[in-house]
Amino acid sequence: LRDYVKGFPKESDLMIVIASDTVELKVKPGSGAVLVKNLYLSCDPYMGILMREPSPSTLALMDSFVPGKPIAGTGVSKVIDSDDLAFAKGDFVWGMVDWEEYSTVNPAGVFKIDVNINVPLSNYTGILGMTGLTAYAGFFEICSPKKGETVFVSAASGAVGQLVGQFAKLMGCYVVGSAGSKQKADLLLNKLGFDDAFNYKEEPDLDSALKRCFPKGIDIYFENVGGEMLDAVLLNMKTYGRISVCGMISQYFLETRDRLQNLPDIIFKRIKMEGFACYDFMDKFPKFLEFVLPYIKEGKLIYVEDIVEGLENGPRALVGLFNGQNIGKQVIQVARE
Ligand code: NDP
Numbered sequence: 001l002r003d004y005v006k007g008f009p010k011e012s013d014l015m016i017v018i019a020s021d022t023v024e025l026k027v028k029p030g031s032g033a034v035l036v037k038n039l040y041l042s043c044d045p046y047m048g049i050l051m052r053e054p055s056p057s058t059l060a061l062m063d064s065f066v067p068g069k070p071i072a073g074t075g076v077s078k079v080i081d082s083d084d085l086a087f088a089k090g091d092f093v094w095g096m097v098d099w100e101e102y103s104t105v106n107p108a109g110v111f112k113i114d115v116n117i118n119v120p121l122s123n124y125t126g127i128l129g130m131t132g133l134t135a136y137a138g139f140f141e142i143c144s145p146k147k148g149e150t151v152f153v154s155a156a157s158g159a160v161g162q163l164v165g166q167f168a169k170l171m172g173c174y175v176v177g178s179a180g181s182k183q184k185a186d187l188l189l190n191k192l193g194f195d196d197a198f199n200y201k202e203e204p205d206l207d208s209a210l211k212r213c214f215p216k217g218i219d220i221y222f223e224n225v226g227g228e229m230l231d232a233v234l235l236n237m238k239t240y241g242r243i244s245v246c247g248m249i250s251q252y253f254l255e256t257r258d259r260l261q262n263l264p265d266i267i268f269k270r271i272k273m274e275g276f277a278c279y280d281f282m283d284k285f286p287k288f289l290e291f292v293l294p295y296i297k298e299g300k301l302i303y304v305e306d307i308v309e310g311l312e313n314g315p316r317a318l319v320g321l322f323n324g325q326n327i328g329k330q331v332i333q334v335a336r337e
Helices: 046-050 121-125 130-143 161-170 182-190 206-213 228-236 278-297 311-323
Strands: 034-042 072-082 092-098 102-105 110-112 150-153 174-179 196-199 218-223 237-245 272-275 305-309 329-333
Touching: 034 092, 034 121, 046 311, 072 102, 072 121, 092 102, 092 121, 121 305, 121 329, 130 161, 130 218, 130 237, 130 278, 150 161, 161 174, 161 218, 174 182, 182 196, 196 206, 206 228, 218 228, 228 237, 305 311, 311 329
Parallel strands: 150 174, 150 218, 174 196, 218 237, 237 272, 305 329
Antiparallel strands: 034 072, 034 102, 034 329, 072 092, 092 110
């Protein structure tokens, strides 16, 4: 990170640093450390927030990145050397790593990957990692969905949204998604099994679009974007509806945030609206895996990834989240196994 970011993150806010000294790829005996080669890195919208100067609000979520140091996030890596008995050379792990080719990691911050589960390793940045847990906890724990209910998902073709939509279909709900292009809306309808979808950039009257898709109203809204979309959704919620506030990506980097007109609907309709952070639900991780793995095996859950190659393309990929360039989960492939 070059320096704290003001406004929207740009590619130039990040710099590539090529180490000048030779580093031995070995851990110090007695250090308890694990040295890994990074294979895949996850791009997540919260990372843009952590590129900004910390504020009391953002510190409630996480510490900001440090200017002059590598940014960090979840990734998938291969163990090169280990001073921890739980990890051996050649193991694959996922967890928090710095954005770099090789990392020394704290063993407490990474999980061993079971290679007998036959999925691409990149999936541990998404469907089988924190993104999957986010969709699972935000939908099931916060919204308590019931068969036949109506569900609306914004940023629906993205990393989290595509899973929420599929979970809702598996529960027997009626599911509509919004996304920022025709290609993404087609993906929702033709590949991800949504019942309906609309491109919010072509339907500026969001209230009409929602009324068309939900003539009887929305039971559950999975919120990823905030702002005008949330305002329009509030008008279309049913009494006793639930809103899981996962993200508000349209608001993170604005100088002046949108002022909502329809918040009193929360009272009039007795709506439950709750924000959450995925890491609050780590204790649900085993239950989440028990739920998703059989569906993945049976081909009933699919996952769309957008993989760019090369750490040098990381800044472009990360910043692309904030203007909708990614189609599906944005991942960076740093190296091959
Ligand atoms: P996505 O894969 O959905 O990528 C971000 C997408 O957001 C873009 O592709 C774009 O899709 C959409 N977007 C960007 N800017 C805007 C805007 N101004 N208005 C509307 N949509 C916009 O990311 P994730 O699935 O990883 O994250 C989705 C949301 O969930 C984010 O808000 C994120 O912060 C939040 N999140 C929260 C977590 C938690 O623990 N609470 C954990 C993980 C994510 P489009 O082309 O459709 O506009």
